[in-house]
Amino acid sequence: MLRNTDRLEIFSDGVIAIAITLLVLDIRVPSAKNGQLFHELGSHWPTYVAYVLSFAVIGIIWVAHHSMFEHIETVDRGLLFTNLFLLLGVAFVPFPTSLLAEYVHVGGSNAHAATAVYSATMTMIGLAFTAIWYHLARHPELLSGDADAANLRRSIRRSLVSPIVYGLTIGLAFVSPPACLAVYALLAAYLAGGPASRALVAKPFAAVRAAATGERTPKPSGDGARSSDPLP
Numbered sequence: 001m002l003r004n005t006d007r008l009e010i011f012s013d014g015v016i017a018i019a020i021t022l023l024v025l026d027i028r029v030p031s032a033k034n035g036q037l038f039h040e041l042g043s044h045w046p047t048y049v050a051y052v053l054s055f056a057v058i059g060i061i062w063v064a065h066h067s068m069f070e071h072i073e074t075v076d077r078g079l080l081f082t083n084l085f086l087l088l089g090v091a092f093v094p095f096p097t098s099l100l101a102e103y104v105h106v107g108g109s110n111a112h113a114a115t116a117v118y119s120a121t122m123t124m125i126g127l128a129f130t131a132i133w134y135h136l137a138r139h140p141e142l143l144s145g146d147a148d149a150a151n152l153r154r155s156i157r158r159s160l161v162s163p164i165v166y167g168l169t170i171g172l173a174f175v176s177p178p179a180c181l182a183v184y185a186l187l188a189a190y191l192a193g194g195p196a197s198r199a200l201v202a203k204p205f206a207a208v209r210a211a212a213t214g215e216r217t218p219k220p221s222g223d224g225a226r227s228s229d230p231l232p
Contacts, residue, residue, distance in 0.1 A: 026094075159196040161191075
C-alpha cells in the first residue's frame with residue numbers, strides 16, 4: 001500500500017538527530033595540572049577532528065536524505081526497509097568515530113583497524129543510499145514530478161561514488177590512516193553538493209541544447225515524462 005512520506009521522514013530525522021548528538025559525548029574535559037590545560041586540550045586533537053568529520057558526514061547525510069525525499073511522493077514497504085538499512089548505518093556512526101578518535105594518532109595496527117571500521121561503516125551507508133535510488137528506479141511511481149529513466153540511471157551512478165570511494169579507503173586504511181582522513185574530507189565536499197539528487201531533476205542535454213537554439217524537442221512517449229522502463 002502506498003502512503004505519504006511524513007512518518008518516514010520524521011522517524012529518519014529523529015534517528016539522525018540522535019546520532020549526530022551522540023558524537024559530542026566523546027569530547028570530555030581533560031584533567032590538567034596548573035598551566036597545562038592548553039597542552040592537554042591540544043593533545044586531544046584526534047577527538048576534535050573525528051567529531052567535526054563525523055558531524056559533517058551525518059549533516060550531509062541528513063541534507064541528502066531531505067533532498068531525495070523532496071522528490072518522493074509516496075512510499076512502499078520496500079522503501080521503508082531500505083531506509084531502515086540506511087538508518088542502521090547512521091545510528092552506528094558514533095562508534096567508529098570513537099575508535100577513530102582513540103586510535104588514529106597512536107599509529108600501528110590499531111590505527112589501521114579503527115580507520116578500516118570507519119571506512120566500512122561509511123561504505124555501508126553509501127550502499128544504502130544507492131539501494132534507495134535503485135528502488136526508486138524500479139518504482140518510479142513513488143516519485144513526484146518528472147523523473148525520466150536517464151535521470152534515474154544518472155542518480156544511481158552518482159550515488160555509487162560514495163560506496164566505491166569509501167570502499168577503497170578500507171584498503172587505504174592499512175597503508176595510511178591520515179590519507180584516509182584527507183579522502184573523507186574531499187568526499188564530504190563532493191557529496192555536499194547533492195550530486196545524485198541534482199541529477200534526478202537535471203534537464204537532458206538535448207533539451208538544454210534545444211532551449212539554447214530554439215529548436216523543438218520531441219515529447220516523451222507514454223504517460224507523462226517518465227519512461228515505462230526505468231532500468232535497462
